[in-house]
Amino acid sequence: MIGARQGALSGFRRLIAGAMARDLCVFALPGIDVARARGIDLRAANLRLTITPRHASVLLFLGSLPKRLEDAAVVAYAQMPRPRAIVFLGAGDLPDGLHADVIGELSQAGLINALDELTKIISEGAFAAQVQEFDAPALQTRIEYTCPMHPEVVSDHEGNCPKCGMNLVPREISAGTAHAAHATPEQEPAMPPKSPPQATANHDHSKHTSAEATAKYTCPMHPEVVSDEPGSCPKCGMFLEEVKGEADHEGHDHHHDHSKHTSAEAAAKYTCPMHPEVVSDEPGSCPKCGMFLEEVKGEAEHEGHEHHHDHSKHASAETAAKYTCPMHPEVVSDEPGSCPKCGMFLEEVKGEAKHEGHDHSGNDHSAHQGHDAHASGASADGIEPQFMSMIELTEGQPVSPDGLIMEWIDVPFGPFFPGLPGGLGLDMSLDGDSVAKVSAHSLVSAGELLAEGATPPEKFVERLAAMSPLSPVSYRQLACLALESAAKQEVASSDATARAAAVERERIASHLGWLANLGAQTGFAMLERRATNLELTIRDANMDHIAALDPEIASLLARLRKSHMLRDKLSGTGHIDHCSATSGPVARASGKDDDARSDDATYIGLGFATVTGSGGDAAARLEQRLAEIEQSCELIAKAEHLSLPEPAKIGAASGEGEAVVETPRGAARLTLTLTDGMVTAADIGTPTAAHFTLIEAITQHAEIADALIAVGSLDLSPWEMRP
């Protein structure tokens, strides 16, 4: 067994290995929704589903994964504790670096056979004397540096943000994927890094020490008392405070006029920690609140040191207000914000001068360097006269609707998150437990419709169906209709009805699958169990079987409609008004009369009438889907026959075709061009593409669980996204 744990298999370990073989905890990739859609019932195979790879012992692949999901799969594997096993069902390849312990057929029987084999492998091989460390490119992490205020600033080095001057904070990222993204030219650290003094200190520092020695001490109450040494004030006995910014500037007697420079240098100012508008040249107490004025360090920054004769920057910088952290004086920013080290609100500081582009003729600015170092080290053992006022600290921070200001944390959800469709990734910034920002992406987005140029119609139909594993029948139907429209073929109405019945059956299964997801997401175990069982049964059920399932479906629907707690959980969440660009159940739940079936002669023949709801929140979408399950059952009952759409013989026809099918998630539209019986161009519009853009709006400021419910209620299929 490849993922064995180090150790000899003997005695007690043999017993443990036997227990492990019986205690299979499975983490399924790309997701439990795909397992159901493929007709695989993991519970029936006596497996326990886990919600995180950390608790799993078996990683189950349901077919090969799309390229972009492979890295995530490798990471999930690496997160599993050893001994860990991989079971691969279906044809195709595992992600690089992973090796299957058992390979089986992608079916329930295949799964059960594979598990039998796995049990033997684990009980014999859970422990091995020699194990290999697992490593893969996707696991490589690098430290990169980014600005807390400007996330677009990414650097390989420590340094300051070119936009706001804040210290860049380290962040661990995966070397595999993110690096490629960040190495784009505009994000390369082309800016002159404004580093802390020690980083740029490649000059001659002969005068460094002498500058440091010029630190003076003064009494906070009696500014006229100045001493070279720490001690207490002869007038009042208070400890003398260290005074910065009085470095002597002998090194600056160059041939240029440095009047501004020196004045700025000497401009150590004092300001009140509570009233930043109070600025004084002398130490003392604040006229407003009587607190000791805090010294503001006149940090002179001498980056660049380009020897241009350019004083423009110099002058403008002189008036620039700066912000610094009360706890970390080395943090200085041009913009208000929070400290990258401790997150505290930066305090405004005035009178600091920036000396970029300063013109020296020599290297004699060592005095400034010393001065700088001095400033950053000084407050460590000084007395901080300010109290940390919560109001001060949090002023100006973004406020969430609950009125509390908190540190934002970035949390990735997905692509294998329980309660979200497999393959959907949400990167959320959480403000406490409510969502401040979100960006959604699909890691399983479909590739090109026509992978290898002109495609035969049969292959095209199969490809389209395979590209959307959650609703293959609808896309098969879509492809068939578009082909027939291009070839100007008519389908017999009985065939059309039978195909429509197949699409409706899939709609029931898909909505039941959504219910099962909802059950899993909300911990409503009964719902999950019953909906899963029904979905698995109905996916391949024939007409009679569906009719026989009717009472069971009806009882589930009735139970859900009566559930006050479910309504309570969903109502008000993820509200979408009817003006949004939506389709399918999402649109109809907000009262929009939008259903591709209402124009379809086949459906009109079956007595179809659009069902709409009202409310537009997650509860309305639940109601809508329940109503649609009922409606689809009725339509199937009227259809009499049921058969999967098969592409008609096209021959060597040419032409343009278009078709719209109401998939379980909404209207999908396909246009294609046939040239001599081959599909040469195709374009598709899927409902998920439109619904994806709603994610941000409906999760804004929502509590995390509500946000996930809202996203779940859209019934997204990440497989429908285009890259």
Next chain:
Amino acid sequence: MTIAIVLLAVVVGAYLVAVLERWSVHGQFSLSGPAVSALALLGRESLLARTPDRLFFEAGPILLLVAGLLGAAVIPLAPGLIITDLATGALFLNAALAYVLVALIMAGWGPNGAYGLIGGWRFLGQFIAYAMLIVMPITAVAMRAESLMNTQIVLSQTQLWNIAYQPLGFVLFVVAAMGLAWLPPLDLPSAPGDLAGGVEAEYTGVRLGILRLARMVIILVMASATVTFYLGGWLGPVLPAWAWSAIKTLIVAALMLFGGRYVPRVREARYLAISWKLGISLSLANILLVGVIALVVPI
């Protein structure tokens, strides 16, 4: 000797609770299941998160177990079968359970991961929501017994069990107990659907085993506390006292575990609102009601 018997009872009880829990969550009834899982957890790697607060990460599950065991120490299984029959027993139970909160914060904070962190803070946010509903119904129970001693509380129910005497308090206490043991539908700190395990998410191997064991002990303690306070403890005809304690405790535990299957997880804001606005008022009303009854009708 008593200590050994009670500890044995706790171990057996926790095991049976684990059987019930497995049945309710995974739909598998298996008497050997938890033992197999526990052995398997012993054999799995116990991984450390990447930059953990190691001290909290290690201490969290252990403190949780200790809190549960301390709670079990003041619960009488039969006359004389109690580790320590403190004069402040009912209050001591509260004190021990307060450290469930501390332990979950530590376990959530320790791994330095977002899911655990939110799970831990969530539990803290809920704290008043359940703690008040535990303390105030117990106050009413103690009022009737005129004692905080748990054996006295059981004996006070000889004539009439508290479930009939103060049904409102019983309902509030059971709901709060489920919140404290983070059982569905109040399993907000672990919330499989929205936090992928929350406080449990980063634990593996032996540490996960301890965490799960501790949770089973807490569920057991909450169930037996319900029995002690409301269902007459060991009182009952024919069967020996300990058997009554065991039967009642297991029934309560089963009801607590299976109840959550039939409802979705409660929204956090909703839970807090109901607990604060309705729960606290009702428990105050319960105290008043019990006070009046205790003064007027001597049962």
Next chain:
Amino acid sequence: MTLQVIFLAFFGIAAVWFGVVVFRTHSMVRSALALLFSQTAIGAMFLVMQAEFLGVLQIMMMATEMSVMAIFMVMFMMDPGGMGAMDMTHQKRLSLRAGAVGLVAALAVIWLPDWGPIAATVPSAGEQIKLLGFELLGRSMFIFESAGLTILTAMVAATMVAIAPQSETANKGARDGA
């Protein structure tokens, strides 16, 4: 008796040690929980001194109070993962003086008053609770009731203060929108 003294000393030292940890650590949460365990150790000292009710109450109340404090500290001070390496000491000089004054005052209170003869027997725990109850609802009733009312008022007021800006921001949002 000696065993009692040993335990008392042990919990006393533990309380002081955790008190030191509060300032020595660099993580907000650790600091808050160290304070909690310091207070818990004091609760344990009460238990050792056979003041059962007080001890249990102290242990119970501190667990929740300090946890609530921890959440507020983390919320406002924003110490992600304790990685900020924050210094837990501020205003050192003032603190030193206040600490010294406090120590002197505490020592004075310990040494100066006449504590009377050492009690030969401690009332039983049940008796203590009863006495405490009579005290609370007798002589000290007014003090405790007014303290309780004050705390309740403060809680309501604090909530109001926290809620007020919310309506302001809502109004502001409405104005900005219009």
